[in-house]
């Protein structure tokens with residue numbers, strides 16, 4: 522009996538995506554809007570290697586990333602390496618390496634692909650792309666003002682309506698003082714409680730209380746304080762005993778400046794914002810979609826004061842955010858913000874009717890390309906109907922027919938696929954007609 526041939530699967534590795542041209546066009550469009558926005562604030566693009574030493578993450582990325590989500594292995598030279606799960610450690614390493622030479626404030630952005638060994642699900646994959654925007658060298662809350670302004674400008678440039686997202690802000694100083702002073706927890710307990718507060722919205726009240734009680738010395742009193750803390754707003758947070766007043770003042774100043782810049786309704790103080798990374802030291806924030814179908818955060822970020830200190834004696838405070846493509850795509854689709862014409866190419870296809878004129882077809886294509894018009898040519902003759910079908914399927918806007926008779930008259934037949942009109946035009950008019958329709 523003949524053995525059945527075993528084919529390799531065409532599906533990509535679990536939790537990753539193939540970007541076929543349609544998806545790639547979407548990704549490019551999405552990041553081009555973001556790139557333009559951050560460049561308009563003076564941010565410059567950087568990149569780094571996808572592979573880093575394991576130690577880079579061990580220091581400050583936090584337990585969840587290091588123990589559960591890192592893709593790490595030993596290379597052929599016996600080095601323990603990891604695929605980047607986030608960009609911030611690479612960025613800190615790069616900035617630290619050149620810190621004396623770089624003009625401050627440093628404003629940088631990057632769009633890396635990142636890998637985390639996660640259980641794939643809605644809004645969560647093992648590989649995602651993440652816009653990172655970071656600012657170094659400004660200690661006051663004005664850096665936060667700028668970073669949140671950029672986060673908001675990105676959404677505005679996608680024409681996101683004001684009510685479609687919420688920017689939730691807190692401060693590690695507020696959280697730490699609550700855990701250490703108000704609740705008087707020892708450091709390991711404080712850490713465990715903060716992890717549980719982070720998890721709280723994803724589990725039931727009963728499960729939360731069951732898990733937190735063993736960490737508390739006086740559960741009744743401390744739980745009441747925890748609920749009180751979670752219920753505070755920017756006016757009342759300062760009334761809670763033990764809360765660091767300078768952190769509260771920092772956030773109040775930030776909110777006041779942002780309000781005067783028109784960012785008020787979409788901004789909310791939320792003490793339950795924790796952020797999983799250990800490196801955050803100051804203001805922390807997340808941006809959420811208000812669509813209940815897309816509950817994961819769109820952006821996450823905050824201030825990290827001591828990260829450069831891992832590499833040298835220099836002190837340089839940084840603040841920034843990461844914005845992932847998976848949840849952002851869900852956001853754009855959920856709110857109907859993807860342009861309808863994204864999939865249609867605005868360019869030209871020249872069918873080939875006759876082998877003999879192949880060089881003439883290429884010459885015409887070259888003439889148009891030199892004028893900035895994108896042209897695809899058919900390389901083998903086929904029936905006209907089939908070539909028109911191909912042009913339609915590929916989303917072309919114009920077809921140019923070139924035959925012996927057109928050549929002798931120095932003309933072409935130009936067909937507009939959108940309007941269906943076809944006309945004979947001279948070669949000299951062709952370029953201006955196409956430029957006008959395609960390049961505006």
Ligand code: HAM
Pocket residue numbers: 606607608609637639644645646647648649651653654655818819820821822823840841842843844845846847848849
């Ligand atoms: P993060 O909160 O881990 O922060 O990630 C930022 C954003 O990336 C999230 O809000 C989410 O949109 C997206 N994201 C994260 N993990 C995944 C995943 N597995 N699948 C899909 N999307 C994901 C950071 O990574 C910080 N390093 C950001 C930062 C920059 N902080 C300061 N500067």
